[in-house]
Amino acid sequence: MWPALQNDTFLRACLRQSTTHTPIWLMRQAGRYLPEYKATREKAGNSFMGLATNPQYATDVTLQPLDRYPLDAAILFSDILTVPDAMGLGLSFGAGEGPRFARPVRDEAAVAALQSPDLNKLRYVFDAVTSIRKALNGRVPLIGFSGSPWTLASYMVEGAGSDDYRLIKTMLYSRPDLMHRILAVNAQAVTAYLNAQIDAGAQAVMIFDSWGGVLADGAFQRFSLDYTRQVVAGLTREKDGARVPVIVFTKGGGPWLQDIAACGADVVGLDWTVNLGAARAAVGSKVALQGNLDPSVLFAPPEAIAREGVAVLDSFGRPQRADGGWDGHIFNLGHGISQYTPPDHVAALCEAVHAHSRLQRAAA
């Protein structure tokens, strides 16, 4: 049904299988740092959701970075807030502002009314997945994604981005029953949403727990990771005879690496505060690791970018272990790429990662 995959390096690294080089992709690789992205966005009325809700535009921008750089994976162009929007919370993006919900979930009545959304309202996402998978024509695998139950909840309660998470943390500590009810609905919704993306053609899925790191130790485990684990347990893990890897990324999750690595995911995403070598020693025999270059390195000249990229690869070390087995590393940034990144700098990074990771494997 789908064209054969020509580059399965990313999927193999996710599953801790042998690879000829370390695969690389970048969070938010289809984005504002690319002039061609801005041009497509202009066509879509200069609207983020205008891009995301139109499968053809979403396909176009998803493929743009692949035409520039030898990236080893594509990721669906969409937003993590599509699910709460489909729940009826009224998502909008003000000019120059972040996302905002017209109807945030802050009281007992709003929590009681909350339901997992009708997936038909998210049809544009699944249509985009299928359209992108077709357009990729087997070049690289396609990653689908969702926000984690906690991260979605933080927007749903705060109504927008927040500096201090005062509203949701007040609910968490004052009315944990309401918090758990929201998270249970979100876990159910995210599970169905990701499974529908897998049905539509996603070959791996990633759960972004972008705001897990704002929680206290203990609260993170109860209010974020427990629900991420529920999602992972409910996912379709095999499709068309292939394993569908699951990546869990918690920004600021370094202190909880052991817990996160035990949540059932195949891959744990790491931000740049984590020492990759230490992380591999701690959990590398259970999960593959994804990350973790500071996106700000891409503001530096190409030589510095190559040096820092190599340092990340060397921190992980040769993926093949002394016993002949393989640990998995997927090169990525520790967070989304900045809109201020010079596009040429990304090319320098891809080249350095591919070249040095081949050398690592050759120096056996």
Next chain:
Amino acid sequence: MWPALQNDTFLRACLRQSTTHTPIWLMRQAGRYLPEYKATREKAGNSFMGLATNPQYATDVTLQPLDRYPLDAAILFSDILTVPDAMGLGLSFGAGEGPRFARPVRDEAAVAALQSPDLNKLRYVFDAVTSIRKALNGRVPLIGFSGSPWTLASYMVEGAGSDDYRLIKTMLYSRPDLMHRILAVNAQAVTAYLNAQIDAGAQAVMIFDSWGGVLADGAFQRFSLDYTRQVVAGLTREKDGARVPVIVFTKGGGPWLQDIAACGADVVGLDWTVNLGAARAAVGSKVALQGNLDPSVLFAPPEAIAREGVAVLDSFGRPQRADGGWDGHIFNLGHGISQYTPPDHVAALCEAVHAHSRLQRAAA
């Protein structure tokens, strides 16, 4: 020369000596959540620096929380940006905005011109320290403080607070020589500044590495911790026959706990993402630990606050070890108290911490 200290619990905990209860103080305990603070600030022309540069006002606001709550330490009322201001960078606080420097340090010429400031320009800080120490009259010890070399540098280069630290990270990765020169000047300045606070009467000092956590693994050690270590090595550690404890607090420093605990400080401050029990097991035989309640807990009702405060104490465990020796814990928040905190809630926290920590010691 100074009145005898009536409550040395905080200093004893810093030095890992026996205590009758776990001492508590709160970062930014003199602040906007207190109506009496706002009243004094009105008198000072509603200006933060108007308070900080007037030793009498600084004394008044420093003592206000002590009159409300049974806190075990006082902390100098001041700002971390006094040092770069004295370097001539032109500090201002716009209405409703954060701090801003008129002359940020962004190019080779500005870096070359940078010098450790004339301490006479910071006389108002040392006068405030002496005035507060006198006014305390031995009630509790007085903590002096400074920003870390890296944290000061981040404001000096960015010129203001930042979301992405683009300017300073560009410098760090592109021109590490310039970055190291700024940090060397800052380390010298912070050392002299803290020693002058100790001379003026500070009985402990704290280094706030508020932005260390934005650095990548490796970069943190080279561009933040190495310079904090230089500062710690240059500090007066004994004054009037008493040890002057040094506290180092890195927001987001959880992944580097072992490194930070080896920097020469007596106490390591922890934010709420760190498991206190695990931190104690890792470094509790070398340093005391300070922290780490999520400040957002103080938005919850008093019963929830007491429960979460007790959970922090229980996570650390009984300070007295099975071998009879003592590990040190100073209760604090994991970050500054929010301006939206109801003042009564702080009283509930102090009471719970004092009561439960006495019970912990009794249950021998």
